[in-house]
Amino acid sequence: MSQRDEEYGERLDEAYWEVNAAASRLISYGCGISAKHLSDRRLRMQFNRELAYYARRVMDDVYERRITPEQGLERIQAEKKSLYSQATRIFTQLGGMAGGASQFAEGLVSCIGSLGSTCVIHGAPLIMHGGNNLYENARGLYEGRTDVVGPVREFYQDAAKSLGYSERDGNLAYYTADLFLSGRALWRKVPRRDAWRLYRYMDADKERKIRQLGKGGLGVEASTSGMTIKQWVDEYRK
Incomplete structure (x- = not known):
């Protein structure tokens, strides 16, 4: 059993990994936006880091059952929509x-x-x-x-x-x-x-x-x- 399997145990269900995949897509989308609009390397790295932290917090909330997977997906989609609007x-x-x-x-x-x-x-x-x-x-x-x-x-x-x-x-x-x-x-x-x-x-x-x-x-x-x-x-x- 891998370290990741031991960490999440029985929470490795389909709903959680759906949130995980959505979070990964959000981070990838954000990196593309920052590369296009932020010429300053320091600001670009800071933006990408903060977006990754946000995605991780949503995943942790789902894992700890503070929110449902559906709510996690809604938050990620809302953040992606906000990024699209700003871009x-x-x-x-x-x-x-x-x-x-x-x-x-x-x-x-x-x-x-x-x-x-x-x-x-x-x-x-x-x-x-x-x-x-x-x-x-x-x-x-x-x-x-x-x-x-x-x-x-x-x-x-x-x-x-x-x-x-x-x-x-x-x-x-x-x-x-x-x-x-x-x-x-x-x-x-x-x-x-x-x-x-x-x-x-x-x-x-x-x-x-x-x-x-x-x-x-x-x-x-x-x-x-x-x-x-x-x-x-x-x-x-x-």
């Missing part, structure tokens, strides 16, 4: 920050490159939306929240309420405008990389902005637009 939030907010930075930079380039001629109708809205997305996602990431509302979104909400609509309608308008601005920025014509003119570029010297993006840039744009669409759908279903 999704972090991924979404990091993507939102990347998209906001891209919008802000595109708006700034548009204002500077056109000497202000397209700033009001194109550059400034991109700068405002990009800055707001950066603020909401950066603060939400830092504070562990998903309900941060920036000043630009507040403007949309207040405008919707003043017209007799709801805060939800203001959020929908914000997401719609965000998608429109990002799409227009990708579709507008910009000078080709190899084009050169002393005074003014001709139409033949320009191409769609989307053609100048590499795979990485297209991936970021597609990912952030996809997340915005999901937020729109989630808001619509409320």
Whole structure:
């Protein structure tokens, strides 16, 4: 008889080992999340250790019959669901920050490159939306929240309420405008990389902005637009 068999004796039943297997899957899942989101080795090891301690406590509680195997499985599943929710939030907010930075930079380039001629109708809205997305996602990431509302979104909400609509309608308008601005920025014509003119570029010297993006840039744009669409759908279903 092995040392483990002697330790658990008659408690080596199917229900206990089901909890054991679920705990092992939780630890493995947590290690994958920490490897993806925690670049600091010390923090990653601390997170993995605390998660392993939690799983072990649940197993001990089941073994000592302080809780039933079913309750142990519920606790482990709840912890895994919480980790998934947090990982999704972090991924979404990091993507939102990347998209906001891209919008802000595109708006700034548009204002500077056109000497202000397209700033009001194109550059400034991109700068405002990009800055707001950066603020909401950066603060939400830092504070562990998903309900941060920036000043630009507040403007949309207040405008919707003043017209007799709801805060939800203001959020929908914000997401719609965000998608429109990002799409227009990708579709507008910009000078080709190899084009050169002393005074003014001709139409033949320009191409769609989307053609100048590499795979990485297209991936970021597609990912952030996809997340915005999901937020729109989630808001619509409320």
